Amino acid sequence: MSDRRSADAAGFCKAGIQKIGDRDTRKGLVFPKHNLSLSKQCAILGLNRTSIYYTLKGEIKENLEMMQKIDAEHMDHPAKDVVGMTDFLLEGGYKVGVRRVRRLMRLMGIMPVLHRKHLSNLRSASYIKSYLLRGLIWIERFWKTIKYEYIYIILEENATALYCGIKRFIDNYNYHRKHQGSYRQVPSKLYIRPAA
Numbered sequence: 001m002s003d004r005r006s007a008d009a010a011g012f013c014k015a016g017i018q019k020i021g022d023r024d025t026r027k028g029l030v031f032p033k034h035n036l037s038l039s040k041q042c043a044i045l046g047l048n049r050t051s052i053y054y055t056l057k058g059e060i061k062e063n064l065e066m067m068q069k070i071d072a073e074h075m076d077h078p079a080k081d082v083v084g085m086t087d088f089l090l091e092g093g094y095k096v097g098v099r100r101v102r103r104l105m106r107l108m109g110i111m112p113v114l115h116r117k118h119l120s121n122l123r124s125a126s127y128i129k130s131y132l133l134r135g136l137i138w139i140e141r142f143w144k145t146i147k148y149e150y151i152y153i154i155l156e157e158n159a160t161a162l163y164c165g166i167k168r169f170i171d172n173y174n175y176h177r178k179h180q181g182s183y184r185q186v187p188s189k190l191y192i193r194p195a196a
Contacts, residue, residue, distance in 0.1 A: 074110050079149035081112045087178045113153050
């Protein structure tokens, strides 16, 4: 009978101790030089024993440098996505892949400002002329890009500032930005041939 009471009391005590706080707070209550072993202290506090020995590693120096570059590039080009940021870092001499850049951007809380598709609205259209969609797709793609990546994001104060901003965007679009349709190459390198 007394064994059951002590077991109930121990269970009640353990449940009460586990409500003290989050895991980090309870980790602070473990003392290596205490009379109780570490495994018993962890069991009472509801902790995994490996969590006592594990310490988080910080980011390596190269990742911190890349995070600074990503932050600066995101401020200049808020619509640049993971693939574009990967291209930017590759041009800067970093050996990096899409997965690593995605992890760093998520860690920093950076999300590109992109226009979302409204696929549910497509059915509400009373008619769709597919021949118009096929003919104008190349022109429309450029204007859609400039609208959603510059004009709607950066609100200029006057027409002159808008003109200069669009000129900078088109220069970046043609001479610096890699395009998916041209196998991740810059259009100026493809279409402008040096005079022989």
